[in-house]
Amino acid sequence: MSRYFFKRLRDEFRRRLPFDRALLKGYSLPPLRIDIELTHNCNLKCTMCSFVDGNEINKYFSNPKRSKHESAEEFPSIKRWKRFIDDISSFNPTINLSGGEPLIYPHLWELLDLLKEKRFITTMTTNASLITEDVAEKLIRSDIDALVISIDGDRETHDRIRGVDGSFDKALQGIKNIKAVKTALASKTPRLVINSTISWENYSDLSFVKKLFAEIRPYKWNISHLFLGNGDMALKDLSVLYNERDDIKPLKDIYGRIDTAALGKEIRVLRSASLPISFLPSIEGEKLKTFYEDPAKTLRNKCSYPYFSVGIQGDGTIITCMYTPMGTIDDDFRSIWNSDRYKEFRQMLNGKLFSKCSRCCGLYE
Ligand code: SF4
Numbered sequence: 001m002s003r004y005f006f007k008r009l010r011d012e013f014r015r016r017l018p019f020d021r022a023l024l025k026g027y028s029l030p031p032l033r034i035d036i037e038l039t040h041n042c043n044l045k046c047t048m049c050s051f052v053d054g055n056e057i058n059k060y061f062s063n064p065k066r067s068k069h070e071s072a073e074e075f076p077s078i079k080r081w082k083r084f085i086d087d088i089s090s091f092n093p094t095i096n097l098s099g100g101e102p103l104i105y106p107h108l109w110e111l112l113d114l115l116k117e118k119r120f121i122t123t124m125t126t127n128a129s130l131i132t133e134d135v136a137e138k139l140i141r142s143d144i145d146a147l148v149i150s151i152d153g154d155r156e157t158h159d160r161i162r163g164v165d166g167s168f169d170k171a172l173q174g175i176k177n178i179k180a181v182k183t184a185l186a187s188k189t190p191r192l193v194i195n196s197t198i199s200w201e202n203y204s205d206l207s208f209v210k211k212l213f214a215e216i217r218p219y220k221w222n223i224s225h226l227f228l229g230n231g232d233m234a235l236k237d238l239s240v241l242y243n244e245r246d247d248i249k250p251l252k253d254i255y256g257r258i259d260t261a262a263l264g265k266e267i268r269v270l271r272s273a274s275l276p277i278s279f280l281p282s283i284e285g286e287k288l289k290t291f292y293e294d295p296a297k298t299l300r301n302k303c304s305y306p307y308f309s310v311g312i313q314g315d316g317t318i319i320t321c322m323y324t325p326m327g328t329i330d331d332d333f334r335s336i337w338n339s340d341r342y343k344e345f346r347q348m349l350n351g352k353l354f355s356k357c358s359r360c361c362g363l364y365e
């Protein structure tokens with residue numbers, strides 16, 4: 001309880017009073033959250049995933065590094081992770097493990113042990129299809145605080161989006177396994193958070209959320225609008241990114257498949273349900289129309305993400321939100337976080353957002 005309370009208090013204080021952004025010329029206090037994309041490999045093949053080689057999203061919105069299959073030798077050893085975790089422990093960030101599918105990461109359990117030792121608040125984003133009873137027990141014993149599980153429709157829609165028959169039933173079974181083991185071990189954690197991503201495949205019928213809510217009883221349910229960035233941009237010089245939007249045609253094609261009147265209706269029904277359902281971003285009416293019909297236009301003009309969060313790739317590269325490599329987990333983290341390059345990057349954002357920012361989830365966090 002107190003572990004959550006004091007961390008939340010500290011994090012809220014930083015978010016509400018971002019004096020470093022206002023005053024310190026790109027210098028930032030340590031990040032509140034570290035997102036580790038443990039692997040880009042996955043057992044599913046979702047239609048809207050930039051890691052899935054060959055789908056149209058991957059074609060337009062990924063870069064070669066993100067979409068290639070990684071072999072076990074490319075992942076850092078647990079010794080390298082241990083050094084990194086010791087290095088960051090003094091500022092106690094929340095750690096979010098994602099992928100690809102984190103449950104297929106070869107060093108997952110040893111890494112979770114290290115995180116547990118430091119008492120970090122740890123969350124994991126998973127498709128849940130690999131959570132057998134045995135895996136559920138290991139997750140609960142690892143003291144993971146929350147699991148964010150993706151469910152994008154009823155059985156038929158979810159399987160179509162995920163690209164693999166049977167993935168809905170497996171995800172639901174995974175959730176049941178977690179709940180059963182939590183009860184057996186009298187554990188309050190992990191909290192179950194369900195995430196649904198709106199796409200051209202499901203926007204016209206979100207009734208599955210209410211139906212499944214009664215069955216799953218999650219801690220909360222997040223509905224995320226469609227976010228797409230252009231991965232290729234990470235390979236370009238940052239200064240080019242201010243004005244260039246060479247991916248605008250595919251963005252328009254893909255967002256244009258969503259009828260905002262039909263989606264708006266679905267959102268209103270869910271909002272009236274009095275359930276803990278949140279939307280990222282929380283938009284209706286004209287803003288919803290702009291989001292899908294004019295994807296080059298940003299709905300906010302400032303982003304604090306590079307002051308609060310940092311990403312790490314499966315090979316140990318430390319990256320900005322633009323996928324710009326800044327260092328590795330073998331470097332001294334604080335020197336990387338406030339290197340001249342990182343400070344220059346943050347200062348550029350004080351001027352105006354990058355073109356890629358318009359449909360990036362970080363802008364709305
Ligand atoms: S489960 Fe996640 S990582 Fe795997 S293909 Fe789907 S969206 Fe991509």
Ligand code: SF4
Nearest residue numbers: 303305321357360362
């Ligand atoms: S919106 Fe924020 S998090 Fe996203 S790319 Fe732009 S600066 Fe980074």
